[in-house]
Each structure stands twice: as C-alpha cells, then as structure tokens.
Amino acid sequence: MAKKDSVRYVCSNCGAVSATWSGRCYNCGEWNTLQEQLDVASKMTHQKGHTLATQTVTSSLAKDHKRLTSSIEEFDTVFGSGIVAGSVNLIAGQPGIGKSTLLLQLAHALAKKYKVLYVSGEESAHQIGIRAERLGVNQKNLQLATSTVADDIASTISANAYDLVIVDSIQTVSCNDIASAAGSVSQITNSTALLTAAAKQSGTALILVGHVTKEGSIAGPKVLEHAVDVVLQLEGDRYGGFKILRAVKNRYGSTNEAGIFEMTDTGLQPVANPSAALLAERQASDGSVVLATMEGTRPLLVEVQALVNRTSYGYPKRAASGIDLNRINLLVAMLERRTKLNLSDQDIYINIIGGIRLTEPAADLAICMAIATASRSMQLKQNAVVFGEVGLSGEVRHVPFIDKRIAEAKKLGFDLAIGPVTRTGNKDRFYQSVRDIRSTLNTYLGKD
Numbered sequence: 001m002a003k004k005d006s007v008r009y010v011c012s013n014c015g016a017v018s019a020t021w022s023g024r025c026y027n028c029g030e031w032n033t034l035q036e037q038l039d040v041a042s043k044m045t046h047q048k049g050h051t052l053a054t055q056t057v058t059s060s061l062a063k064d065h066k067r068l069t070s071s072i073e074e075f076d077t078v079f080g081s082g083i084v085a086g087s088v089n090l091i092a093g094q095p096g097i098g099k100s101t102l103l104l105q106l107a108h109a110l111a112k113k114y115k116v117l118y119v120s121g122e123e124s125a126h127q128i129g130i131r132a133e134r135l136g137v138n139q140k141n142l143q144l145a146t147s148t149v150a151d152d153i154a155s156t157i158s159a160n161a162y163d164l165v166i167v168d169s170i171q172t173v174s175c176n177d178i179a180s181a182a183g184s185v186s187q188i189t190n191s192t193a194l195l196t197a198a199a200k201q202s203g204t205a206l207i208l209v210g211h212v213t214k215e216g217s218i219a220g221p222k223v224l225e226h227a228v229d230v231v232l233q234l235e236g237d238r239y240g241g242f243k244i245l246r247a248v249k250n251r252y253g254s255t256n257e258a259g260i261f262e263m264t265d266t267g268l269q270p271v272a273n274p275s276a277a278l279l280a281e282r283q284a285s286d287g288s289v290v291l292a293t294m295e296g297t298r299p300l301l302v303e304v305q306a307l308v309n310r311t312s313y314g315y316p317k318r319a320a321s322g323i324d325l326n327r328i329n330l331l332v333a334m335l336e337r338r339t340k341l342n343l344s345d346q347d348i349y350i351n352i353i354g355g356i357r358l359t360e361p362a363a364d365l366a367i368c369m370a371i372a373t374a375s376r377s378m379q380l381k382q383n384a385v386v387f388g389e390v391g392l393s394g395e396v397r398h399v400p401f402i403d404k405r406i407a408e409a410k411k412l413g414f415d416l417a418i419g420p421v422t423r424t425g426n427k428d429r430f431y432q433s434v435r436d437i438r439s440t441l442n443t444y445l446g447k448d
C-alpha cells in the first residue's frame with residue numbers, strides 16, 4: 001500500500017505546527033486557526049549528498065551586489081539604500097492603507113532605469129489602468145499582468161526578463177499542485193517558496209504584498225515573515241493622517257529607517273517637513289504637550305493631548321488613541337503615587353495627533369505632563385518640547401537620540417526642550433534636564 005501523504009496542521013495566527021487537528025491552537029490559544037498543510041519535505045527520500053562547494057565571503061559579495069534605486073529617497077532609505085537584486089521583499093499593511101498605490105508609484109519610478117513587471121491578482125488590468133492614469137504612470141518599461149497562478153508567475157520570473165517583479169497580493173495567488181483555497185497557509189507558504197526560488201535563481205528582485213489582520217500580524221502566516229529577506233510595514237490611519245512605511249526586518253540594511261507619506265489625489269507623496277505639518281493646527285491649551293519622538297532615525301514633533309474629567313459613574317474610564325492603554329494605566333498609577341495629583345476619580349483620555357502610533361518609552365514624560373496640565377487646567381510655563389522615559393519610582397530616564405530631538409525642537413522655533421540628564425553633560429541653555437517627575441511638574445507647572 002502506498003504511504004499516505006503526511007499532513008500537518010499549521011496555526012495561521014502563530015505558525016505553530018501540530019500533528020493532529022484541534023479546535024484551538026495549543027501555542028497561542030486562538031480558536032479555529034489550524035489549517036491543513038501537505039508536508040512536502042517528508043515525501044523526499046534521503047539520497048547520498050555531495051560535499052558543499054564553498055567560497056570566501058568577499059568573493060560571494062562581488063557577484064550579486066546590485067541595488068535597484070528609485071531616486072525617491074523616502075523609498076530607497078527604507079529598503080536600505082535600494083532594493084537588492086534577487087531579494088524577496090514583503091510589504092504588509094491593512095486593506096485600503098495604500099499598498100497598491102505605493103507600489104505602482106515605486107514601479108513607475110524604478111521603470112525609468114529598470115524593467116519592471118506588476119502582477120495583480122486583485123484588480124483587473126482596466127482598474128489598474130485607471131489608477132495608473134491618475135498617478136501619471138506611463139513608463140514603457142513597466143509591464144502589467146493579471147494572474148493568480150503562482151506557477152505562471154514563477155516561470156515568468158525565471159525567464160529573467162525583468163529586474164523587478166511585484167506581486168499584489170500573495171493572498172490571492174495559488175499553486176496548481178495544492179488543492180486548498182487561495183489565502184490558506186499552505187497556499188501562501190508554498191507560493192512564496194515557489195516565487196522565492198525563481199527570484200533567487202534568476203537574480204530578480206521580488207516585492208510581495210501581504211494583507212494584515214486587525215491585530216496587526218501578517219495575515220494568515222506569521223511564517224511568511226521569516227521566509228522573506230525584507231519586511232516593510234505600511235502603517236497609519238486609513239482615513240487621512242500620515243502613512244508610515246517602516247522596515248520591520250531587513251537582511252540588507254537597518255530596521256531603523258522609516259518613510260513618512262501623505263495620501264493625496266495623486267497618490268502617496270513624501271512629507272517634506274512632517275513636524276511642521278503635525279503642529280500646524282495646534283492650539284495652546286491645557287492638556288496639550290509637544291513630544292519629540294523618533295520615527296526611525298528621524299526626529300518628529302507630535303502633539304500629545306490629554307483630557308481629564310471627573311468620573312460620573314463609579315469606575316473611572318481610561319482610553320487612548322495612538323498609544324498602548326496599558327502604558328497609560330501604568331503612568332497614571334505612577335503619577336498617583338509619586339506626585340500630588342489625584343486621579344483615582346478622574347476619567348482620562350489620551351490622543352496622539354495625526355494618526356501617529358507611539359511605541360517608544362520616550363513618550364512617557366510628555367504623557368505625564370499632558371495628564372498633569374489637563375488635571376490642573378494649566379499650561380506649561382514655556383513653549384517647550386518634552387521627551388524622556390519615566391520609571392515607576394518617578395525617575396526620568398535616558399533615551400536615545402537626544403541631540404536629534406533637541407535640534408528638531410530648535411528648528412521649529414520652540415523656547416526650550418525638557419528631557420533626561422545627558423550622559424555627556426549639558427552646556428546648552430536651550431535644553432533643561434530633569435531627574436524626576438515630581439520636581440519637573442513643580443518647575444514647569446507651578447507649585448501645588
């Protein structure tokens with residue numbers, strides 16, 4: 001009797017593998033996420049192997065060191081000064097955030113110098129045509145195809161007629177040999193493997209589009225993230241605000257880079273001076289504090305707003321937009337204990353302007369000061385920019401890139417910057433270093 005194809009079950013949320021199906025993933029606890037996958041490797045028989053051919057690191061470098069540059073600085077820096085030939089790049093983002101728009105623009109920019117193919121499995125050629133017309137895309141070197149068959153796309157890549165192939169999106173393509181529906185874990189992983197092999201063998205750069213689920217993980221397979229060389233995430237508010245293209249993983253460059261764009265009627269445009277744009281409509285009022293945050297290696301000034309109201313029903317409400325609510329709860333608890341603010345019967349709302357999501361701890365001090373000014377209906381005494389991490393003892397802690405943050409505050413005409421004590425000592429009168437939250441509030445808000 002022929003050996004039955006072995007089957008394994010892969011969780012579409014966390015990528016955990018199990019031998020049997022169950023309703024709940026044993027690893028991440030999500031319900032109904034296990035999907036059947038053919039275990040291709042187990043069908044292979046062991047054959048006598050050959051000794052590996054080796055080479056020195058430097059000789060391997062010389063061959064394939066071409067980077068495709070688009071001359072749009074914002075794109076190129078995020079990729080790490082251009083897209084590496086033969087690399088597989090994944091651009092992930094929520095539906096409707098602007099991935100297809102971004103890639104069509106990128107394809108247009110690259111087609112000035114290279115041969116580019118844009119394969120869409122989501123839209124018809126006519127629909128892409130309409131979009132292309134709107135974006136002013138008309139390069140002869142840019143070819144368009146619609147297909148959802150991974151095998152066909154891989155053959156096209158192998159023919160080596162293009163420098164860059166874009167596949168929009170990986171969730172819509174499927175391999176002929178696999179029965180499950182497009183978008184399932186086995187389709188996504190096997191299609192990616194097929195396309196990757198073709199790209200590496202022919203030296204064609206490949207960009208895949210991947211949709212993310214609402215929790216923010218790359219939809220279906222987390223497994224996709226480690227199968228590719230570069231993962232870029234397009235984030236931001238779907239309706240208005242800035243869109244930020246951030247490198248999450250990059251085998252060829254730094255993950256410290258980010259590009260800031262705005263959606264206009266002619267597609268995504270890089271924002272020249274994002275801090276000024278974010279502060280343009282600011283009104284000096286209580287609860288409003290300007291934070292100097294970092295977006296990649298660039299400083300960005302954003303307004304942090306807090307609203308503190310007396311609770312009308314027994315239990316105080318805490319809500320946050322643009323920042324993790326757990327962090328807010330932690331800071332509120334710290335403020336209650338370390339300062340004289342009484343927040344236990346107050347509703348607290350925090351809002352970060354411009355669709356920006358703050359993830360760095362350097363936002364702590366600005367949030368604390370916003371809550372303090374809102375709760376006392378006061379404003380900061382001076383026109384200041386604030387940054388610094390705050391610990392549970394109320395101490396203000398060191399953060400990276402202090403110089404860049406100060407420089408940005410100066411550039412935008414602020415009177416001073418408030419932040420942690422610098423390790424090198426500080427001689428600049430513009431910068432005022434603080435040690436703990438209580439004395440900071442006393443100094444900059446007036447004594448209680």
Ligand code: TYD
Nearest residue numbers: 095096097098099100101263264265266267
């Ligand atoms: P799209 O790029 O199709 O998003 P995704 O591929 O990530 O699903 O489009 C995003 C939104 O951008 C869409 O709702 C319409 C809008 N848009 C503009 O505002 N201006 C434009 O020039 C284009 C092409 C789209």
Ligand code: MG
Nearest residue numbers: 099100122168
């Ligand atoms: Mg799209």
